Amino acid sequence: MAKQVKIKDIARMAGVSAGTVDRILHNRGNVSRTSREAVERVLSETGYRYNIHTSAVSLRKEYRIVIAIPTAIKGEYWDSIRTGIEHAIDEYSDISIVREYAYYNQFDIYSCRASFKSITESSPNAVIIGPTFASETRELCSELDRMKIPYAFVDSVIDGLNPTLSFSCDQRTCGLTVARLLHLMTPGGQDFAILSSRRTGNERSNNSLARKAGFMEYFGRNCPEKNIREVKFSVLDPQESERDVLKFIEENPDVRGIAVLNSRGFIVADILEKRGIGNVSLVCFDLTDNNRRCISKGTISAVICQRPELQGFYAVSGLIRNLLYNQEDGQKEHLMPIDIIIAENLPYYKEYLP
Amino acid sequence: MAKQVKIKDIARMAGVSAGTVDRILHNRGNVSRTSREAVERVLSETGYRYNIHTSAVSLRKEYRIVIAIPTAIKGEYWDSIRTGIEHAIDEYSDISIVREYAYYNQFDIYSCRASFKSITESSPNAVIIGPTFASETRELCSELDRMKIPYAFVDSVIDGLNPTLSFSCDQRTCGLTVARLLHLMTPGGQDFAILSSRRTGNERSNNSLARKAGFMEYFGRNCPEKNIREVKFSVLDPQESERDVLKFIEENPDVRGIAVLNSRGFIVADILEKRGIGNVSLVCFDLTDNNRRCISKGTISAVICQRPELQGFYAVSGLIRNLLYNQEDGQKEHLMPIDIIIAENLPYYKEYLP
DNA sequence: GTGGGATTTGTGTACGTACACAAAAGTACT
DNA sequence: AGTACTTTTGTGTACGTACACAAATCCCAC
Numbered sequence: 210m211a212k213q214v215k216i217k218d219i220a221r222m223a224g225v226s227a228g229t230v231d232r233i234l235h236n237r238g239n240v241s242r243t244s245r246e247a248v249e250r251v252l253s254e255t256g257y258r259y260n261i262h263t264s265a266v267s268l269r270k271e272y273r274i275v276i277a278i279p280t281a282i283k284g285e286y287w288d289s290i291r292t293g294i295e296h297a298i299d300e301y302s303d304i305s306i307v308r309e310y311a312y313y314n315q316f317d318i319y320s321c322r323a324s325f326k327s328i329t330e331s332s333p334n335a336v337i338i339g340p341t342f343a344s345e346t347r348e349l350c351s352e353l354d355r356m357k358i359p360y361a362f363v364d365s366v367i368d369g370l371n372p373t374l375s376f377s378c379d380q381r382t383c384g385l386t387v388a389r390l391l392h393l394m395t396p397g398g399q400d401f402a403i404l405s406s407r408r409t410g411n412e413r414s415n416n417s418l419a420r421k422a423g424f425m426e427y428f429g430r431n432c433p434e435k436n437i438r439e440v441k442f443s444v445l446d447p448q449e450s451e452r453d454v455l456k457f458i459e460e461n462p463d464v465r466g467i468a469v470l471n472s473r474g475f476i477v478a479d480i481l482e483k484r485g486i487g488n489v490s491l492v493c494f495d496l497t498d499n500n501r502r503c504i505s506k507g508t509i510s511a512v513i514c515q516r517p518e519l520q521g522f523y524a525v526s527g528l529i530r531n532l533l534y535n536q537e538d539g540q541k542e543h544l545m546p547i548d549i550i551i552a553e554n555l556p557y558y559k560e561y562l563p
Numbered sequence: 564m565a566k567q568v569k570i571k572d573i574a575r576m577a578g579v580s581a582g583t584v585d586r587i588l589h590n591r592g593n594v595s596r597t598s599r600e601a602v603e604r605v606l607s608e609t610g611y612r613y614n615i616h617t618s619a620v621s622l623r624k625e626y627r628i629v630i631a632i633p634t635a636i637k638g639e640y641w642d643s644i645r646t647g648i649e650h651a652i653d654e655y656s657d658i659s660i661v662r663e664y665a666y667y668n669q670f671d672i673y674s675c676r677a678s679f680k681s682i683t684e685s686s687p688n689a690v691i692i693g694p695t696f697a698s699e700t701r702e703l704c705s706e707l708d709r710m711k712i713p714y715a716f717v718d719s720v721i722d723g724l725n726p727t728l729s730f731s732c733d734q735r736t737c738g739l740t741v742a743r744l745l746h747l748m749t750p751g752g753q754d755f756a757i758l759s760s761r762r763t764g765n766e767r768s769n770n771s772l773a774r775k776a777g778f779m780e781y782f783g784r785n786c787p788e789k790n791i792r793e794v795k796f797s798v799l800d801p802q803e804s805e806r807d808v809l810k811f812i813e814e815n816p817d818v819r820g821i822a823v824l825n826s827r828g829f830i831v832a833d834i835l836e837k838r839g840i841g842n843v844s845l846v847c848f849d850l851t852d853n854n855r856r857c858i859s860k861g862t863i864s865a866v867i868c869q870r871p872e873l874q875g876f877y878a879v880s881g882l883i884r885n886l887l888y889n890q891e892d893g894q895k896e897h898l899m900p901i902d903i904i905i906a907e908n909l910p911y912y913k914e915y916l917p
Numbered sequence: 918g919t920g921g922g923a924t925t926t927g928t929g930t931a932c933g934t935a936c937a938c939a940a941a942a943g944t945a946c947t
Numbered sequence: 948a949g950t951a952c953t954t955t956t957g958t959g960t961a962c963g964t965a966c967a968c969a970a971a972t973c974c975c976a977c
Contacts (some may be wrong), residue, residue: 213656213657213963215963215964216963216964217963225926225927226926226927226928227927227928227963227964228926228927228928228965228966229925229926229927231964231965231966232925232926234964235965235966237966239924239925239926240924240925240926241924241925241926241973244925244926258656259963259964260620260657260962260963260964261616261657262615262616262617262619262620262657262962262963262964263616263620263932263962263963263964263965264963264964264965265616265932265964266614266616266617266620266931266932266933266934266962266963266964266965267931267932267963267964267965267966268932268964268965269931269932269965269966270965302567302612303567303614303615303616303617303933378911379911382907382908382910382911385907386905386907386908389905389906389907393747393748394747396750544911545911546908546911546912546913547907547908547911547912548902548903548908549902549903549905549908551740551743551903552743553736553739553740553743553781553901554736554740554900554901554902554903556736557732557733557736557898557899557900557901558900558901559900567933569933569934570933570934570935571933579956579957580956580957580958581933581934581957581958582935582936582956582957582958583955583956583957585934585935585936586955586956588934589935589936591936593954593955593956594954594955594956595943595954595955595956598955598956613933613934614932614933614934616932616933616934617932617933617934617935617962618933618934618935619934619962620932620933620934620935620961620962620963620964621933621934621935621936621961621962622934622935622962623935623936623961623962624935657963
């Protein structure tokens with residue numbers, strides 16, 4: 210590690226003062242073209258990297274980050290994202306960060322609109338969005354673009370927008386992976402099924418569609434003779450879910466593998482268990498408390514996890530980097546790893562450690 | 564985030580000077596019992612956390628970390644650990660960290676002794692150890708203990724020692740996981756085999772034994788009727804390996820699932836591929852370049868990955884925390900997640916992102 | 918060329934901690 | 948009580964950056 214070049218060194222080398230270098234580093238304007246060019250040359254020659262610590266020390270501003278995600282119910286999916294966000298805020302406690310949650314009900318478009326409206330009104334320094342309703346998100350983002358407020362997506366991405374940062378999984382590949390697992394876990398020539406939630410127009414609909422496409426692609430390629438049934442079941446009303454699921458099972462006794470393309474695998478698992486149906490493999494998404502329980506018991510065979518905590522964590526730290534150091538750091542779209550969790554590796558599964 | 568309490572606040576509240584608080588925070592001695600108690604009380608009442616940035620700024624010492632691991636060959640297992648270590652050093656480039664590698668040949672106990680000897684002679688500030696030879700490691704550690712030099716283990720742990728920090732996986736659980744995967748991936752009633760390297764006395768031997776135990780445990784519990792063969796093959800001499808593996812295949816035509824309990828799965832995969840043997844599922848450890856290649860091709864069915872990069876990364880950052888802030892932070896033994904990699908999720912697998 | 922406004926540049930201070938050094942208090946012994 | 952020494956305590960400075968403010972320079976109309 211060569212001795213770090215400091216701002217004063219840059220200034221000396223470029224024949225200007227430290228103040229001017231600072232102005233250039235922070236795009237704060239009021240710099241003559243001559244100075245700018247001289248400094249930029251020295252900057253690139255020396256490969257200057259400012260000291261993150263002294264930089265943070267001198268920063269006295271307070272930053273407000275608003276987080277617009279579906280209500281985080283304890284132990285469910287969005288709560289993991291929240292946990293990651295909180296972890297990051299805690300990690301960066303040496304910088305004044307204020308976070309505000311603007312939760313919305315992911316099944317109620319009006320609550321989403323209201324929540325999003327309040328965001329632009331409060332003009333925060335940065336926003337983290339868990340996008341569910343596409344057109345509402347588009348509207349919010351275009352407003353944020355106009356206000357020059359940076360924003361990050363977590364969980365999924367809405368086409369055509371240009372977030373500062375985004376974190377998601379390639380859902381098609383998730384679908385492929387689920388298909389593969391289910392295929393492995395379902396011996397013999399039986400059929401497979403996809404269960405997805407009935408309110409597909411709302412709940413992370415993009416994700417579900419792409420997952421399904423991947424799933425179908427796998428079987429189309431590897432066993433085109435297989436019959437893939439598709440069922441939608443209610444994720445809101447327990448009685449209705451039970452009816453939907455049981456009806457399906459009765460009508461399709463050959464099905465031995467079920468993919469639930471959202472986090473509600475446990476609902477299906479619990480129904481099957483209650484009815485003593487034990488010979489069906491079940492794969493679903495997201496390591497929620499309920500899904501953990503079912504994996505441990507064996508009523509869910511595998512779960513795909515997209516590291517929601519890390520997504521939240523990186524969204525915060527990325528936005529901070531952007532705010533404080535206007536680091537446009539190269540990669541904007543981050544595709545998370547696709548983790549496979551089964552009963553055996555569940556006990557040690559953690560998204561991050563120390 | 565409540566306004567942070569600062570050292571001066573603590574000093575004022577405890578009726579002493581900032582210098583005294585500092586001495587207590589850093590265990591630098593020369594403090595009267597009265598002052599110590601007063602300060603410690605205020606410290607715990609206020610939940611003081613020093614500012615990591617200003618702390619780093621004021622630190623002007625240079626720290627030297629020596630890394631004693633088997634030679635990191637590009638693209639192989641130990642190289643991943645090295646990558647994580649380098650990543651951490653880079654991340655902490657605002658602190659003066661000097662790292663030195665004391666590589667040793669993991670198949671040559673004399674090189675290990677020589678390497679370890681040089682470490683204590685150079686009296687570094689901290690050491691990262693990838694322990695292979697148990698008794699040599701014991702000797703090194705007792706010397707480090709005497710010199711009060713903190714050290715961290717990566718990859719595995721030697722019993723009875725007391726490292727400042729350790730990172731490894733529960734190898735028994737890894738074995739269970741491999742068994743489960745192989746069981747899933749091997750349809751019908753065929754037999755399974757374990758292949759392990761012949762030089763088991765040396766190479767990460769602890770790991771191999773525990774993996775085997777987990778593997779056997781799984782089959783003992785779930786299908787006690789299965790026949791598990793065990794074979795050792797050379798990992799050093801290609802011709803010898805090939806002979807060993809082919810001989811085994813010929814003598815055991817019923818085997819359809821092979822677990823390689825180290826990172827040399829690709830050797831077996833390549834031999835099988837070369838001979839056109841395509842109906843055997845293969846599961847092994849560690850996401851080396853060669854194993855990646857085989858997963859993509861389909862000649863390896865799955866790989867267990869123990870996040871070696873993260874192990875290296877956390878070893879460095881943990882030791883730095885210990886050195887700079889003598890934070891004994893609670894957990895010392897870190898058991899890493901057990902990742903399952905198959906062809907589908909390989910493309911997006913990364914140990915960490917931004 | 919001079920005045921005055923706009924632009925550009927330089928300087929000084931604050932941030933919170935670590936540590937060296939100086940000062941003060943305590944202790945033991947004559 | 949005074950001396951010599953040890954232990955304890957307090958103070959001042961440096962770290963590298965961000966930013967406010969003062970100073971210098973430039974530009975143009977008269």
